Amino acid sequence: MKFIYQTWWKVLAVVLIFYTLIAGFLIGVPRLPILHETIRNTYFHVPMWIAMFTVFTISVIYSIKYLQTGKEEYDLLAVECANTGLFFFVIGLVTGMLWAKYAWGAYWSNDPKQNSAAIAFLLYCAYMVLRNSIDEEQKRGKISAIYNIFAFPIMVVLIMVLPRLTDSLHPGNGGNPAFGKLDLDNRMRIVLYPAFIAWSLMSVWIATIRYRIRLIEYKKNSID
């Protein structure tokens, strides 16, 4: 847990995002019809989802750790990671909707990817509702940890697996790996992969700040 108080990875996150902001606009991209310059959205829309997956994964890890040890801190970290994940979830959905308006013709076209992402969002909203409806500390921790462990794989299936089994407008679905070998060339990779790392670190940073605030609140409440 010493890691969250260190500075070097926060600096790394800022430097890498800064690089993707500059390089993402100035480095060349493949010339594709329909997409035009909006292909650069890849640098900013997709990392939101990667960041979300990162904090949700950490959340599950600490939910499991909480069930093993019963340490209240782990429970707090799991919740704050899920909170931060929801934030990036919303940003990912909204940026996706904006892009869909110009690439697919409508903000929401009931695409399998969009619909299952919306269901997964509700799944995590239910986690928050469930958590906040239980007053007793240990009960709340245990029930929400178990719910979290079940919600995570369902969320992954909803977002990553199910849309790929049917036809979808979204790249990478319905046997259409659009942003694969053809469209995503190496000029894009040198921006996209650092963006994945950078935004993941950024989401972890925000989650740890929230966790540290919550820890102080928790300690204050237990003294009173």
Next chain:
Amino acid sequence: MKRSLFLVLTLLLNFVTAFAQPGSDVEMADKLRVSGMIYVVVITVAIVFIGLAVYLFSIDRRLKKIEKDN
């Protein structure tokens, strides 16, 4: 930490290669880039992000102080 940083950077350098450019008939913001106007946007975005980053670091520092007092 230094070694992992170096590793990340060298791994990322793997993707730097030269390219041919197909599909030059597709409309892109070439003129914008030639006239130099895109740099204005890039600088604006950069300033916004630097501001946010400084703000985040200051929040982090304030939190550290509070944690010390507790």
